[in-house]
Amino acid sequence: MLKIENLTKSYRKRLVIQDLTIKVAPGEIYGLLGPNGAGKTTTINIICNLLQPDSGRIAINNQPISEATKKLIGVAPQENLLYKTLSCEENLNFYAQIYGLNKQQRQKQVQECLKAVNLLDRAKSPVETLSGGMQRRLNIAVALVHQPKLVILDEPTTGLDIESRYEIWELIRSLKDRGITILLTTHLLDEAERLCQRIGIIKQGHIVAEGTLEELRKRVKAEEIVVLQTSEEENAIARGKKLGFTHRLYGNDLAFWLPERLDLKEILSFFEGIPIESITRHPVRLEHIYVEVISKR
Secondary structure: OEEEEEEEEEEOOEEEEEEEEEEEOOOOEEEEEOOOOOOHHHHHHHHOOOOOOOEEEEEEOOEEOOOHHHHHEEEEOOOOOOOOOOEHHHHHHHHHHHOOOOHHHHHHHHHHHHHHOOOHHHOOOEHHHOOHHHHHHHHHHHHHOOOOOEEEEEOOOOOOOHHHHHHHHHHHHHHHHOOOEEEEEOOOHHHHHHHOOEEEEEEOOEEEEEEOHHHHHOOOOOOEEEEEEEOOHHHHHHHHHHOOOEEEEEOOEEEEEEOOOOOHHHHHHHOOOOOEEEEEEEOOOHHHHHHHHHHOO
16 A cells, blocks of 8 residues: 655755655554654655655555645644634535535535544534544544545544543554554554554664564564562672573663563572562563664664
């Protein structure tokens, strides 16, 4: 559905995207992750034909990007593109007109999109009366009103409470079930972990890791990650090195990569003589993979 090949973009002398290649299959949810300034927004702007690349190729549904491909794309940006004094219905009707839908098409699509985001009962409500989660759902409905093949969701749950996040996640899954291809950017790694079939991690304008979660887990040579709290951190690190354990600091957490899953008693015996205040065990998560990939030079 989306093919980006050898994309490069610079602003004056600053290289923002370099040799970027991404392929997103039809009906896939692809997560594009990376720190601020990594090139995600520039990439989205080029896909939407709002910026011209210095070199490289992009195709959507096998069509090179152009004014014509804009209708194949729906975008729900991080900042809601909603008119707060207008109703849900009026907002969708306005954007449907921009996309050139006739009156009959608009009536049908407005109702279908409100139904898709579970806002039919709030069709006449002004946007300013909606909760934050409802506004985010309506923002996604705007991206769907012209029946695009590819939907770009930029930080769709930023600032929402956990209940609203779950609602958006269910909505995104329902879009996939309808065969819509989704490019998702997020800083919430558990969101990407739960929703995405494949994930690309972008750093300084190019993909530094890509694959399914299982494929990406191979980047962390561990079967389990154990986090210790101890007043003798240096001694614990030294003990871990003798045992051949890789250690990492995740913020203030001291973690050891274990090559196999062991009994808790056996793990504690490795650190005998070192005061352990607490110990927690974790599977290898996307957050561990992400930190490992991004921290490498």
